[in-house]
Amino acid sequence: MFTLKRPLAFAALALIAMTGLAEARDQIKIVGSSTVYPFATVVAEKFGKSTAFKTPVVESTGSGGGLKLFCAGVGDRHPDIANASRRIKKSEVERCAQNGITDIIEVKVGYDGIVLANSKKTNVLSLSLKDVYLALAKDVPAGAGKTTPNPYKTWKDVNASLPATKIEVLGPPPTSGTRDAFVELAMEGGCKTFGWIKALKKKDTKAYKALCHTIREDGAFIEAGENDNLIVKKLDANPKAFGIFGYSFLDQNAERVQGSIINGNSPTFENISDGKYPVSRPLFFYVKKDHIGKIPGIKEYMAEFTSDKAWGVEGYLADKGLIPMSESERAKWNGKVKTLANLNM
Numbered sequence: 001m002f003t004l005k006r007p008l009a010f011a012a013l014a015l016i017a018m019t020g021l022a023e024a025r026d027q028i029k030i031v032g033s034s035t036v037y038p039f040a041t042v043v044a045e046k047f048g049k050s051t052a053f054k055t056p057v058v059e060s061t062g063s064g065g066g067l068k069l070f071c072a073g074v075g076d077r078h079p080d081i082a083n084a085s086r087r088i089k090k091s092e093v094e095r096c097a098q099n100g101i102t103d104i105i106e107v108k109v110g111y112d113g114i115v116l117a118n119s120k121k122t123n124v125l126s127l128s129l130k131d132v133y134l135a136l137a138k139d140v141p142a143g144a145g146k147t148t149p150n151p152y153k154t155w156k157d158v159n160a161s162l163p164a165t166k167i168e169v170l171g172p173p174p175t176s177g178t179r180d181a182f183v184e185l186a187m188e189g190g191c192k193t194f195g196w197i198k199a200l201k202k203k204d205t206k207a208y209k210a211l212c213h214t215i216r217e218d219g220a221f222i223e224a225g226e227n228d229n230l231i232v233k234k235l236d237a238n239p240k241a242f243g244i245f246g247y248s249f250l251d252q253n254a255e256r257v258q259g260s261i262i263n264g265n266s267p268t269f270e271n272i273s274d275g276k277y278p279v280s281r282p283l284f285f286y287v288k289k290d291h292i293g294k295i296p297g298i299k300e301y302m303a304e305f306t307s308d309k310a311w312g313v314e315g316y317l318a319d320k321g322l323i324p325m326s327e328s329e330r331a332k333w334n335g336k337v338k339t340l341a342n343l344n345m
Contacts, residue, residue: 026296030056030285031069032065033085034176036084063175067286070082119235120258121236132190133189171222
């Protein structure tokens with residue numbers, strides 16, 4: 001029988017440790033977006049019950065937090081998949097590359113709307129994107145070319161047609177993809193309704209972003225963590241407050257909370273699907289190609305998620321609030337999954 005001498009054995013073990021190959025784990029590890037979390041969890045449960053593979057472990061860390069973990073390295077200590085409620089950033093791709101992760105598979109899974117919701121114990125609010133911006137921005141316009149720290153205390157201060165209710169909004173932290181998308185779609189959408197600010201984008205992008213993307217820090221906006229279910233509970237307990245989260249959580253808690261009308265459109269499945277509701281975004285997950293074939297079941301999990309029975313119009317994810325892509329768009333992304341196509345920024 002051939003055995004390694006002790007020094008050679010230690011050297012071999014060290015080499016295995018250094019390569020970081022993902023071989024020790026027999027269960028897929030998924031991190032990331034709290035919005036994609038419920039969809040990934042359902043797929044993981046169906047996958048675990050219908051295949052010989054173990055049910056994947058899914059953790060809600062927020063899109064930014066999940067991609068940070070994902071990009072930390074290759075090996076069984078690091079996640080295989082990162083869910084994201086926004087597209088991966090160039091800086092994150094670069095961080096991945098610095099840690100030896102150069103082959104990433106991007107999978108777009110569908111769409112979601114971001115809602116500004118309140119308790120059904122009170123009235124539905126009808127807002128414009130301008131109203132949302134003026135209510136939540138750190139600094140607001142005070143004449144052409146001038147700004148002032150946000151002075152608005154109530155919704156009526158923002159718009160005389162709104163109720164004289166204190167502005168109190170529970171929302172996600174900066175690590176959240178929901179926060180990123182809300183700032184880009186809702187805040188910036190309202191910000192650029194001011195002509196001089198819209199013109200500022202071409203002159204000074206940094207100043208434009210600071211003005212449009214910075215949320216107030218005086219207590220009107222309250223960071224409520226990555227747990228959207230907790231926000232729903234707090235809204236139920238405090239009917240005067242509003243919360244920011246994905247449409248799927250509104251859909252799942254429709255008996256308790258309601259979404260505000262934005263620019264004349266309610267956050268419904270149909271309005272988000274048709275593009276009428278202005279605060280909507282695509283959802284993704286990212287796969288570490290180096291882990292395929294080393295962690296069992298990754299390709300099969302991807303196939304389950306991108307099957308018509310899951311992400312299709314009549315699929316079980318639509319029942320959970322996912323807004324499906326068109327048939328042609330699903331076919332395009334399904335092709336990328338089957339060929340394990342690399343991310344193309």
